[in-house]
Amino acid sequence: MKPGYPQQNGRHKRMHLTLERETTRPPGMNGLQQQTRLDTFASEFNTERPHEALAMNTGRCLYAIFKSL
Numbered sequence: 001m002k003p004g005y006p007q008q009n010g011r012h013k014r015m016h017l018t019l020e021r022e023t024t025r026p027p028g029m030n031g032l033q034q035q036t037r038l039d040t041f042a043s044e045f046n047t048e049r050p051h052e053a054l055a056m057n058t059g060r061c062l063y064a065i066f067k068s069l
Helices: 006-023 031-047 059-068
Strands: none
Touching: 006 031, 031 059
């Protein structure tokens, strides 16, 4: 990725937008509650949410396939 070309990292920026929307609105009451929200998001993002870039599979599904090779 070339410096100064933000259009080249749109997927990464989109993931950050999703992370922000789902974990900080409204924000947690304290640091522990906020960390719990972040941990829950990461778990759901990798184990339950299908990803278009992974042919609508979850990250967990693809990890299991590659781990078994």
